[in-house]
Amino acid sequence: MEWITNFWVTFGDWVAGVLAGWGLPPSGVDLVADIVGVIILLLLGVTAVIVFTPMERKVIARMQDRPGPNRVPLYGTIIAFADAIKMLTKEDIVPTRADKLLHVLGPILVVIPAVLVFAVLPFGPRLVGQQLNVGILYVVAIAGMHVIAIVVAAWGSNNKFALISGFRVVNQLLAYEVPLILSILAVVLLTGTMNLVEIVERQVVPFAVVMPVAALVYTIGGLAEANRSPVDLIEADSEMVAGYLVEYSGMKFAMFFIAEYVTMFAVGIVASTLFLGGWKFFGLEDLLPVLRPVIVFAKAAFIIFLMLWFRATFPRLRFDQLIEFAWKFLVPISLVNLLVVAVVVKIPLADPVTEPYIRAAILFVLNVVMIAVAFLMVRRAAITSPRAPALKRIAAVEK
Amino acid sequence: MEITVQHVVFIILSAVALVGAIGVVALRNLFRAALALVLSFVGVAGLYVLLEAELLAMVQILVYVGAISILIIFAIMLTRNLMDPEYKAANEQWLGGLLAAAALFGILVFILLQVSWPVQVTDMPPGAIEALGQGLVSPNFYLLPFEVASVLLLVALVGAVIIAREL
Numbered sequence: 074m075e076w077i078t079n080f081w082v083t084f085g086d087w088v089a090g091v092l093a094g095w096g097l098p099p100s101g102v103d104l105v106a107d108i109v110g111v112i113i114l115l116l117l118g119v120t121a122v123i124v125f126t127p128m129e130r131k132v133i134a135r136m137q138d139r140p141g142p143n144r145v146p147l148y149g150t151i152i153a154f155a156d157a158i159k160m161l162t163k164e165d166i167v168p169t170r171a172d173k174l175l176h177v178l179g180p181i182l183v184v185i186p187a188v189l190v191f192a193v194l195p196f197g198p199r200l201v202g203q204q205l206n207v208g209i210l211y212v213v214a215i216a217g218m219h220v221i222a223i224v225v226a227a228w229g230s231n232n233k234f235a236l237i238s239g240f241r242v243v244n245q246l247l248a249y250e251v252p253l254i255l256s257i258l259a260v261v262l263l264t265g266t267m268n269l270v271e272i273v274e275r276q277v278v279p280f281a282v283v284m285p286v287a288a289l290v291y292t293i294g295g296l297a298e299a300n301r302s303p304v305d306l307i308e309a310d311s312e313m314v315a316g317y318l319v320e321y322s323g324m325k326f327a328m329f330f331i332a333e334y335v336t337m338f339a340v341g342i343v344a345s346t347l348f349l350g351g352w353k354f355f356g357l358e359d360l361l362p363v364l365r366p367v368i369v370f371a372k373a374a375f376i377i378f379l380m381l382w383f384r385a386t387f388p389r390l391r392f393d394q395l396i397e398f399a400w401k402f403l404v405p406i407s408l409v410n411l412l413v414v415a416v417v418v419k420i421p422l423a424d425p426v427t428e429p430y431i432r433a434a435i436l437f438v439l440n441v442v443m444i445a446v447a448f449l450m451v452r453r454a455a456i457t458s459p460r461a462p463a464l465k466r467i468a469a470v471e472k
Numbered sequence: 473m474e475i476t477v478q479h480v481v482f483i484i485l486s487a488v489a490l491v492g493a494i495g496v497v498a499l500r501n502l503f504r505a506a507l508a509l510v511l512s513f514v515g516v517a518g519l520y521v522l523l524e525a526e527l528l529a530m531v532q533i534l535v536y537v538g539a540i541s542i543l544i545i546f547a548i549m550l551t552r553n554l555m556d557p558e559y560k561a562a563n564e565q566w567l568g569g570l571l572a573a574a575a576l577f578g579i580l581v582f583i584l585l586q587v588s589w590p591v592q593v594t595d596m597p598p599g600a601i602e603a604l605g606q607g608l609v610s611p612n613f614y615l616l617p618f619e620v621a622s623v624l625l626l627v628a629l630v631g632a633v634i635i636a637r638e639l
Binding site: 206207228247 | 501503537538539541542
């Protein structure tokens, strides 16, 4: 039974053995293994789109009390294929006065960083594309590159709505990247490593429990990074007809959506790695190591479900509210969080067995205090704000 | 001299960086020039990867590609008449610019030819990133310059806020 519980490692060793049996030198075996790994990682995110498109439409339909896609077979779950055929058969339009090179380059550039991120995401202690020492820094750096892709698309379209969304993307993504990186930094500070595999291995208690502040800030930042409602002011179809997407049709349009879903998936996997314990699930991962990638995917799917839930629940923010929320709420609270983690890490604890648990308990209590103080301050600001009387009048009228 | 895979990769990455750099100065369209700058930065980041300086490569992408290029592109997008084909790529200071660039090029070539670059065939020592991190915050090494640079950035930040503030 050993071979089935440890399927991935056995399978990999078996394939390597077969290749070596064919007379390939060890370097050749490594090369084939690398190429296969690269292809799997490349296709992983893109394949996930087939799962997440119907999931999004079904989940949101359910929350809005309607059936959702139900005309294609299998209860509408293969709607992604119908979408793909529709997108591929549409006319491909390039505006006459657009910057043609940049217009075509935009959709290509936007997919590259989204897919590249998968190179370091861990699905098990050995199931990882490349164990980089600077893994999480790589994720942040590569993910930040898609800002350029969107700006290229926005500029290349030569359309005023697209250009406005180009301004917005720089403004929004830079504003949300700061709290995102600060919350990741809190995890790095606590574990003392940027290697994603080691971060998972050092999570005795999932960090979402230990430091809910960082987890929440990361989720909101990731939402903005993946450009999801309610923080999707970049496309905001009701204000500026989908922004940078306005001049795109057919498969080029679909590329942006593929990139969006792949980014969502990557954000889900990174969030589950940093805050939900990665491939760990109450000892199940040691009982059945074959399930480790499944556990990661399940956790990522849970994060994506949360994102869909947000989209169905919250109205879209106004742009100034969005930016203010990032700079005046998320950045200060993540800075305070970083300070708290830095102090807690330096508390001298002698016993190496109980030490992580005690530290986790202290952090948890401090996090609860932080959340309480933050909400009290927001409440105070709401009461003392100059707009408070007007809000009260509106509330009275609505009653 | 034996040609290895690393040589080929080095040539490709250098070509990417150089083509990008030439594009920055040669392209008429300023927006495209900024994108060529991004290409050049990515090529340099690739060279860092080739030298096994992972941290530097990532910082190069994070700071130069992710932040500085975006800032430049943002400034270009806020400037008027840039899509105008009549727009001149050079202004009346081109002669001064040419002299300064030529002087810098001359100095760089001079240094390149004069200094005997020590070459050491060795692997990257393990824990180099940790050593770098320790070095930046250790009082015996670079704590003071590091903190002074931080204060300088903070001063610039506060100054920008004060200048931009509505009075």
